[in-house]
Amino acid sequence: MLFGVTTPQDLDERFRTAVGALVPGTAGLPDGMTAELARALFDAQLTSRHLDLAARWLRSFGEGYYTIGSAGHESNAVVAAALRHTDPALLHYRSGAFYAARVAQAGGADPVADAARDVLRGIVASAREPIAGGRHKVFGNAAHHVVPTTSTIASHLPRAVGAAFAIERLRKVNGTETSEAPWPPDAIVVCSFGDASVNHATATAALNTTGWIDHTGLRLPLLLVCEDNGIGISVKSPQGWVETTLKSRPGLRYFAADGDDPMGAYATAVRAVEHVRKSRKPAVLHLRTVRFMGHAGADAEVAYRPAADLERDLARDPVVATARLLVDTGLAAPEEIVARYDEVGWLVRKVAEEVLGEPKLTSPADVVAALAPRRPVRVARTLADLSVLSAADRSAAFGERLPEDAGPLTLAQTINAALADGMLANPKMAVFGEDVAIKGGVYGVTKGLRDKFGATRVFDTLLDETSILGLALGSGLAGMLPVPEIQYLAYLHNAEDQLRGEAASMQFFSAGAYRNPMVVRLAGLAYQEGFGGHFHNDNSVAVLRDIPGLVVAVPARADDAAPLLRTCLASAAVDGSVCVFLEPIALYHTRDLYEEGDNEWLAPYLGPASWSEAHVPIGRARVYNVGTADDLTIITFGNGVRMSLRVAARLVDEGIGARVVDLRWLAPLPVADVIRESSATGRVLVVDETRRSGGVGEGVLAALVDAGYVGSVSRIASVDSFVPLGPAAKEVLVAEDAITQGARALLAR
Numbered sequence: 001m002l003f004g005v006t007t008p009q010d011l012d013e014r015f016r017t018a019v020g021a022l023v024p025g026t027a028g029l030p031d032g033m034t035a036e037l038a039r040a041l042f043d044a045q046l047t048s049r050h051l052d053l054a055a056r057w058l059r060s061f062g063e064g065y066y067t068i069g070s071a072g073h074e075s076n077a078v079v080a081a082a083l084r085h086t087d088p089a090l091l092h093y094r095s096g097a098f099y100a101a102r103v104a105q106a107g108g109a110d111p112v113a114d115a116a117r118d119v120l121r122g123i124v125a126s127a128r129e130p131i132a133g134g135r136h137k138v139f140g141n142a143a144h145h146v147v148p149t150t151s152t153i154a155s156h157l158p159r160a161v162g163a164a165f166a167i168e169r170l171r172k173v174n175g176t177e178t179s180e181a182p183w184p185p186d187a188i189v190v191c192s193f194g195d196a197s198v199n200h201a202t203a204t205a206a207l208n209t210t211g212w213i214d215h216t217g218l219r220l221p222l223l224l225v226c227e228d229n230g231i232g233i234s235v236k237s238p239q240g241w242v243e244t245t246l247k248s249r250p251g252l253r254y255f256a257a258d259g260d261d262p263m264g265a266y267a268t269a270v271r272a273v274e275h276v277r278k279s280r281k282p283a284v285l286h287l288r289t290v291r292f293m294g295h296a297g298a299d300a301e302v303a304y305r306p307a308a309d310l311e312r313d314l315a316r317d318p319v320v321a322t323a324r325l326l327v328d329t330g331l332a333a334p335e336e337i338v339a340r341y342d343e344v345g346w347l348v349r350k351v352a353e354e355v356l357g358e359p360k361l362t363s364p365a366d367v368v369a370a371l372a373p374r375r376p377v378r379v380a381r382t383l384a385d386l387s388v389l390s391a392a393d394r395s396a397a398f399g400e401r402l403p404e405d406a407g408p409l410t411l412a413q414t415i416n417a418a419l420a421d422g423m424l425a426n427p428k429m430a431v432f433g434e435d436v437a438i439k440g441g442v443y444g445v446t447k448g449l450r451d452k453f454g455a456t457r458v459f460d461t462l463l464d465e466t467s468i469l470g471l472a473l474g475s476g477l478a479g480m481l482p483v484p485e486i487q488y489l490a491y492l493h494n495a496e497d498q499l500r501g502e503a504a505s506m507q508f509f510s511a512g513a514y515r516n517p518m519v520v521r522l523a524g525l526a527y528q529e530g531f532g533g534h535f536h537n538d539n540s541v542a543v544l545r546d547i548p549g550l551v552v553a554v555p556a557r558a559d560d561a562a563p564l565l566r567t568c569l570a571s572a573a574v575d576g577s578v579c580v581f582l583e584p585i586a587l588y589h590t591r592d593l594y595e596e597g598d599n600e601w602l603a604p605y606l607g608p609a610s611w612s613e614a615h616v617p618i619g620r621a622r623v624y625n626v627g628t629a630d631d632l633t634i635i636t637f638g639n640g641v642r643m644s645l646r647v648a649a650r651l652v653d654e655g656i657g658a659r660v661v662d663l664r665w666l667a668p669l670p671v672a673d674v675i676r677e678s679s680a681t682g683r684v685l686v687v688d689e690t691r692r693s694g695g696v697g698e699g700v701l702a703a704l705v706d707a708g709y710v711g712s713v714s715r716i717a718s719v720d721s722f723v724p725l726g727p728a729a730k731e732v733l734v735a736e737d738a739i740t741q742g743a744r745a746l747l748a749r
């Protein structure tokens, strides 16, 4: 026999040998442990162990697509046993025994087969898999309150923090009454992850935010579980590092347990869970485990792990440890243990054979069905229903003057009023971010909202974009309607995975069972007269445009801002949409369009009675006909709308009639409107303030080509550069002169 476990057969043989050597005893069960629970834990562990063996068996003939297993981690079953079935769980990919134990808690007749079926369906990518429907192998099942996670290590931690935060927030709003919230008010969130993952920026963000929230005196019922096998793929965690770093976290109570002492681990897990549940304060359980059979199927760990390490791990097999307990206490003889091991193995193999033939996802439509479902009619109806928004509530919120009576408003004022109306319309909506509450935002867009709606619904967060989005992810999951603000587009980028990998993928990887509705407000784009340099004038939206299912709205002016925002809020509430509301900073306070003092960029605010009529569905552009409007179509958005309208007005003097199309939605692009308006003139000028490479214009051109558009097309875009400080900014950004030249050149063709 080679050192270490190299094959499933090897692991199987070693288990039999170890159990065969056990000597029956008559020791008593530890306090708090019953024979029934010990047997249930053992079954969960066996299920998980055999699932790992089955995954490799399926892989051996090309029917299994995932082999990262839980072997060596099976003592995580005790964590599930210490929790309630209704406590939301976000699990590490090695928490297989936790999952099996959680399924068993539901009290079904055949927990081994039930858990095995869920997991094996994931491994064979069956369309009947209970959470991702064949889109991913992940532990998840809404019926068992297991929320799916992604493969991006530690990326689920900020969401877990957010979910724990939201459970307490909803308790404030709903009291202890059960409401539409998916979890009971006294639930706690559990979130497991590996030891190497502790070092990830996302994990450190979540750990810090956990401490920060606790430090401010707020409650956070969160149990973090670090499943520490001492290694991340091939890199060892330095001796003692995980303990040192976890113990040093402010606000986090530290518990430690050894996986090869399942009863001790259970007792510790019970204490940790009780602590979190009663005090509503966060804790971490450091569960020391081992890893068998390498990182994943193809990983030959003998190449990088010393034989002595592998042998040491073998002596700490958590499944053998539970077998030993059962034998020591006389609950089972070694032969009975092996018989149960074989029985579970047989059950798992039988289920594996059953799920093999199940249908897979077989068409693009099947695959994307769950990505971002849209029910535009229902969204429109939701808005129509708001026409009866209580006048008394609005008067109470807005004070003496309703926004519709305040005269023409700027873009910033309009967004502010629409946010307030959104808060009135939906008591679950919350606005948060850096500086949004007391200060009311860097540009005053959220001014007064905290006074109107209180600090529970409008609050300042700590300065960490990953955590802001994590709070939104978790609170959306818990049933709230989060409207987080990222202060500047440039600062989305360091947290972008929370939007891309987590928010936008949730419905996809849970077949719609879970959703994280949100409207992320982002201040961005350039044209602040050189003020602020790149980081306050960032125009990189490529990073948003390619996120599947994401909605991106850009309001150019006040009269569009409110309908666009209302549509985003309604779509988030109705369909769980993940929306980005990209606000052009330079237009926030702009008043004039053509001439100084004309006030044409302002617009009166519409009261609820007009919202239905003013409704703008997702993906519908706005068209301005200028002059005859039949020579040229300018396709633009954001700052480009104002510049293009000014240029178009001047072109009329040259006898050129243009139609200016404001896309309003960068995702999905209003393709039908673009094609129709382009065909109407046969000449298209794309005016794109984002960059030539990766900018919005690329999408417009591609849409025209895809549709077989045969007219002339040209494009003006900003230079592929970061935006410099001061007057040099003009050198890289699209300017009105360039638009004029572009129009003339197109007409001269």
Ligand SMILES: Cc1ncc(C[n+]2csc(CCOP(=O)(O)OP(=O)(O)O)c2C)c(N)n1
Binding pocket: 094, 151, 152, 153, 193, 194, 195, 196, 197, 198, 227, 229, 231, 232, 233, 291, 295
């Ligand atoms: C952000 C990210 N970087 C890299 C990877 C590739 N990767 C997958 S698992 C892993 C090691 C994780 O180690 P640990 O957290 O200790 O968990 P373990 O696998 O040991 O249980 C790495 C580097 C990843 N999934 N996500």
Ligand SMILES: [Mg+2]
Binding pocket: 194, 195, 196, 227, 228, 229, 230, 231, 232, 233
């Ligand atoms: Mg590890």
